[in-house]
Amino acid sequence: MAATSDEAGQGAGQAAAGQAQAAGRPRPSQRRVAQWMRDYARLPGIPDEYIGSEGPRAVWTRFFDAFAALSPAEIERRFGAADRHLREAGVTYHAPGEAAERLWPLSHLPLLIDEADWLQLSAGIVQRAELLELVLRDLYGEGRLIADGAIPAAAIAGSAEYLRPVCGVKPPGGRYLSLYAADVGRGPDGRWWVLSDRTQAPSGAGYALENRLVLSRAFASLYKSMNVERLAPFFEAFRDSLRASADRDEPRIGVLTPGSFSETYFEHATLARYLGFLLVEGDDLAVSGDRVHIRTVAGLKRLDVLLRRVDSNSLDPLELDASSHLGVPGLIDVLRKSGVVVANMPGSGVLEARALLGFLPSLCRRLLGEDLKMPHIATWWCGQKAAREEVLSRLDDFAIEGAYGRTVPGFASHGPVLASELSPSEREQLKAAIRDRGIDYAGQELVRLSTMPVWDHGRLAPRPFVLRVFAAATPDGWIMMPGGFCRIAEQLDARAVSMGDGARAADVWVVSDKEVSTRTLLPASDTVRIRRIAGVLPSRAADNLFWLGRYLERAEATLRLVRALGTHQRDAGEGAPGALQVAERIQRLLVAWGAASQNARMQPAKVAAEALQAEERFGSGLNLVRAAQRTATSLRERLSPDAWQVITEMAERLANEIEDDDGVISAAELTLQELASFAGLAQENMNRAAGWRFLEMGRRAERAINTTRFARQFAYDEASDEDLDTLLTLVDCQITYRSRYLLAPVLAPVRDLAVLDPYNPRSVAFQVQALNEHIASLPALKETGLIERPQRLAVALQSTLTTAEAASLDTKTLFGLEQDLLSLADAIGSHYFPHGPNASRPEKLTGLA
Structure with a gap:
C-alpha cells in the first residue's frame, strides 16, 4: 500500500505548531501535544491514521487536545490503573508453542475512526459478509458456481476445510455464517482494504470487549466526551440472533472451547460470561438420538446452539478428523437432523483460502449484481496456468502464501515467504514447488501495513497495525461491531501482525459527532422472568470446582505445617523442651506428603523452604497453589475477578525468591491470610x-x-x-x-x-x-x-x-x-x-x- 511521495514524511508536530501560531500564543495543552508529536512522521510511502493526505485528521486532533488536558502524572497514573486491571483480572493469552500464559499486552492509546470513515468500512464489510454467505450456500448446496466455471473445482477441492460430510446439509437456523470477521488496513488510496477473511471461528471479539472495559475505565471522562459508540448493542443483537435461531423459546447456548490450553481461552470465558452462555468442551457434550446434550451433575440436559471456537475438522471424530479429542462424536449427524445450531457452520473455513480471493470480484457481480465496495490485496492463485506464470516471472514482487493456510508448503515459516529474502537454493526450491504443484500456492502483492500512533516513553510514534472488524448476522440483516480488535506490530516494516510475535493490542473507538446511546447488555426489568438458579452445571465444571477446593485446602495444610515448623525450630533454639521432637515429626509429615525431599530431613530450614517453594515437589505450597490456579483457569467464567486475583497473588508470592527463615514464615502467614480471603469470597459472594x-x-x-x-x-x-x-x-x-x-x-x-x-x-x-x-x-x-x-x-x-x-x-x-x-x-x-x-x-x- 503506497502513498504519493509528496505526502510521505509530513510531521504532525510541525502541523500542530503551525496551527498554534495561527491562533496566537499556544495553550499549555497545545504545547504538550506539539512536544509529543515533535518526532512523529509518516513512514515513506505508508498511509497513517493520524496524518492524512491533508495533515492531522480531525478525530485525532480532538482526542489529543482532550488527552493533553491531563497532567503527565495523571496520565501515568491512569496508564498504571489500566495495567493493574489487566493483571488483577488475569487477562491473558497463550502464545503459540508456549504452555505458560502471557499478560495481555494492551496499548494505552486507542485506534480512532471517525463516523464517516466507519460508514465506508461498514458498507464494504456487510456486503462482503453477505457475498460469502451466498458462496457457502452454493458450495454446500446446488454447486452452480463450480458447475458454471465461476470457481475452479480445484480451488475448493484442494482445501482441507471443504467438508464433504456437510454437503447437502441445510444449516439449522438458516445461516452458514453467524459471525464474520475481516482483517483490514488502510489502502494506498486512503480507503480501507481487506487483508484476509475470517469465517472459520473468528476470534478477537472477546478481547475487543476486554480492551474496551479497561480503557473506558482508565479514561472514563475522555471516553464519554469523545462520544464513542458502545459495543453492547452489537453483542445484544448477536446474542438475540443466536437465541432466535433455535427451535424453542428459551434455548440453551454453549460456547465450545478447545480448553484452557487454547491460545485464546480467556476470550472464550469472557464471551460466555458476558453473553450468559455455558462454556463447554467436547467432553462435556454427548449425542443421543437427534440432539446434543450437556453432561451435568443432574444428568443430561439438551443443548440448542453451539457457538464454536473449535476448528471444523475437529468437531466430530466419527466423520471428520478421527484423532480429534476436541469435538463431539455424532455431531454432524445431529446437524443433518437439524437437532442443533452450530455457529459458524462446519466447513465455513473454506472461504479463508487465498485461492478464492481472485474470484470474489466476479462472484460479487454474479451473486449481488454489483462491484465489491471494498478491495482486497491483489492475489494470484497458482493453480491456474496464467497466474502461475505471472508469479514465476515476477517472483520478487510477490509474497508467496499457502493457498489454503498460513504455512507455505515446503517451508517452516508460519507466514508468507518473500522470494527476495531467500538463498539461491531456496529460491529454486520454491520455483520448482510452484511449477510442480501450483494449486498449493498463491502470490500476493507485497503490502506494508499502514500505521497509527502509539505511546512510546512520553512521545508518540507510528507503528504498523491490523484491524479486525466483526459483523453478526441477525434476522434484520448484518450488524457491525462499532470498533474491533486491533493488533500493533513493533517492527516498522511489518507485513503481518500476530499476537505471538510480540504485538500489542489496542481498543478501537468509533467516534460520533453526536451523543451516543449508553445501552448495556442488561435487559429491561419488565422483560425478565425471575430466576433463582443460575442454570445447569456441566460435570467438568463441577469436577474442577471440587478439585479447586481440594487443592486450596491441601495448600493450607502444607502452609500451616511450614509455619509450625518455623515456630518450633525457633523455640528449639531457645531451649524449649519437646520443641525439637515436634519439629522432627512435622518434617517427617512434610516429607511423607511430598512437600519436601528425603534428603532435606533433619535440616528444618531446608525442609520449610522446600515445602513452601520447591516447584519439583508435588506437595509444596507453590505447587499446590499453581495446581489450584490451573484448575481455576478452566473456571474463568464462574470465578469473580476478586477470587481470581487472590489465587494469582498467592502464586506470585510463593514464586518470589525468599532470602531467610523469617521470610519463609512470613510468606506462609501471608498466603494463609489470602486463603482465608478466598474462603470468605466463596462463602459470601457465590x-x-x-x-x-x-x-x-x-x-x-x-x-x-x-x-x-x-x-x-x-x-x-x-x-x-x-x-x-x-x-x-x-x-x-x-x-x-x-x-x-x-x-x-x-x-x-x-x-x-x-x-x-x-x-x-x-x-x-x-x-x-x-x-x-x-x-x-x-x-x-x-x-x-x-x-x-x-x-x-x-x-x-x-x-x-x-x-x-x-x-x-x-x-x-x-x-x-x-x-x-x-x-x-x-x-x-x-x-x-x-x-x-x-x-x-x-x-x-x-x-x-
Whole structure:
C-alpha cells in the first residue's frame, strides 16, 4: 500500500505548531501535544491514521487536545490503573508453542475512526459478509458456481476445510455464517482494504470487549466526551440472533472451547460470561438420538446452539478428523437432523483460502449484481496456468502464501515467504514447488501495513497495525461491531501482525459527532422472568470446582505445617523442651506428603523452604497453589475477578525468591491470610447453587482428611503437651480450647475438639456433617429410589463420628477414619464426574429439559 511521495514524511508536530501560531500564543495543552508529536512522521510511502493526505485528521486532533488536558502524572497514573486491571483480572493469552500464559499486552492509546470513515468500512464489510454467505450456500448446496466455471473445482477441492460430510446439509437456523470477521488496513488510496477473511471461528471479539472495559475505565471522562459508540448493542443483537435461531423459546447456548490450553481461552470465558452462555468442551457434550446434550451433575440436559471456537475438522471424530479429542462424536449427524445450531457452520473455513480471493470480484457481480465496495490485496492463485506464470516471472514482487493456510508448503515459516529474502537454493526450491504443484500456492502483492500512533516513553510514534472488524448476522440483516480488535506490530516494516510475535493490542473507538446511546447488555426489568438458579452445571465444571477446593485446602495444610515448623525450630533454639521432637515429626509429615525431599530431613530450614517453594515437589505450597490456579483457569467464567486475583497473588508470592527463615514464615502467614480471603469470597459472594456446593465439598472433604492426619500424628496415645499444642495450632483451635478448658492440653479433650465436636468448624465431624448436607441437596442420578453411594458413605461416617468417644480414637481408629474419608471423596468424584462409557448416564435421558 503506497502513498504519493509528496505526502510521505509530513510531521504532525510541525502541523500542530503551525496551527498554534495561527491562533496566537499556544495553550499549555497545545504545547504538550506539539512536544509529543515533535518526532512523529509518516513512514515513506505508508498511509497513517493520524496524518492524512491533508495533515492531522480531525478525530485525532480532538482526542489529543482532550488527552493533553491531563497532567503527565495523571496520565501515568491512569496508564498504571489500566495495567493493574489487566493483571488483577488475569487477562491473558497463550502464545503459540508456549504452555505458560502471557499478560495481555494492551496499548494505552486507542485506534480512532471517525463516523464517516466507519460508514465506508461498514458498507464494504456487510456486503462482503453477505457475498460469502451466498458462496457457502452454493458450495454446500446446488454447486452452480463450480458447475458454471465461476470457481475452479480445484480451488475448493484442494482445501482441507471443504467438508464433504456437510454437503447437502441445510444449516439449522438458516445461516452458514453467524459471525464474520475481516482483517483490514488502510489502502494506498486512503480507503480501507481487506487483508484476509475470517469465517472459520473468528476470534478477537472477546478481547475487543476486554480492551474496551479497561480503557473506558482508565479514561472514563475522555471516553464519554469523545462520544464513542458502545459495543453492547452489537453483542445484544448477536446474542438475540443466536437465541432466535433455535427451535424453542428459551434455548440453551454453549460456547465450545478447545480448553484452557487454547491460545485464546480467556476470550472464550469472557464471551460466555458476558453473553450468559455455558462454556463447554467436547467432553462435556454427548449425542443421543437427534440432539446434543450437556453432561451435568443432574444428568443430561439438551443443548440448542453451539457457538464454536473449535476448528471444523475437529468437531466430530466419527466423520471428520478421527484423532480429534476436541469435538463431539455424532455431531454432524445431529446437524443433518437439524437437532442443533452450530455457529459458524462446519466447513465455513473454506472461504479463508487465498485461492478464492481472485474470484470474489466476479462472484460479487454474479451473486449481488454489483462491484465489491471494498478491495482486497491483489492475489494470484497458482493453480491456474496464467497466474502461475505471472508469479514465476515476477517472483520478487510477490509474497508467496499457502493457498489454503498460513504455512507455505515446503517451508517452516508460519507466514508468507518473500522470494527476495531467500538463498539461491531456496529460491529454486520454491520455483520448482510452484511449477510442480501450483494449486498449493498463491502470490500476493507485497503490502506494508499502514500505521497509527502509539505511546512510546512520553512521545508518540507510528507503528504498523491490523484491524479486525466483526459483523453478526441477525434476522434484520448484518450488524457491525462499532470498533474491533486491533493488533500493533513493533517492527516498522511489518507485513503481518500476530499476537505471538510480540504485538500489542489496542481498543478501537468509533467516534460520533453526536451523543451516543449508553445501552448495556442488561435487559429491561419488565422483560425478565425471575430466576433463582443460575442454570445447569456441566460435570467438568463441577469436577474442577471440587478439585479447586481440594487443592486450596491441601495448600493450607502444607502452609500451616511450614509455619509450625518455623515456630518450633525457633523455640528449639531457645531451649524449649519437646520443641525439637515436634519439629522432627512435622518434617517427617512434610516429607511423607511430598512437600519436601528425603534428603532435606533433619535440616528444618531446608525442609520449610522446600515445602513452601520447591516447584519439583508435588506437595509444596507453590505447587499446590499453581495446581489450584490451573484448575481455576478452566473456571474463568464462574470465578469473580476478586477470587481470581487472590489465587494469582498467592502464586506470585510463593514464586518470589525468599532470602531467610523469617521470610519463609512470613510468606506462609501471608498466603494463609489470602486463603482465608478466598474462603470468605466463596462463602459470601457465590450463589448457593450446585457450583458452590462442589467447591465447598472439595474443601470440606480435604479438610477432614488433613485434620485426621494431623490428629494421627500429634494426638497419639503418648502425645506430649507440645504435640497436642501443635495439633490445636494446626487446626486453628487454640482459642476455642483455652476458652473451654482452663488447663494445658489434655489428650481426650483435644481429640474431641479436633475430631468429634460437631460445633467446631475445623473438626472432622463438622466437615462430614456439611458434606452430608451438600450431598443431600444434589439431585439423585438413579431412578431406583435407593440411597446413592456418596450419601451412604457420608451418612455412615456421620453416624460413626456421632457415636464415637474421644478415648477410643487411637491411631488405628484414626487411620481407618482417614481411609473412609478418602473413599467418600473418591465416591463423590466417580459419581458426579464420571469418565468413560458411564458418562452419558442413560437412565436420565427421559424428559430432558
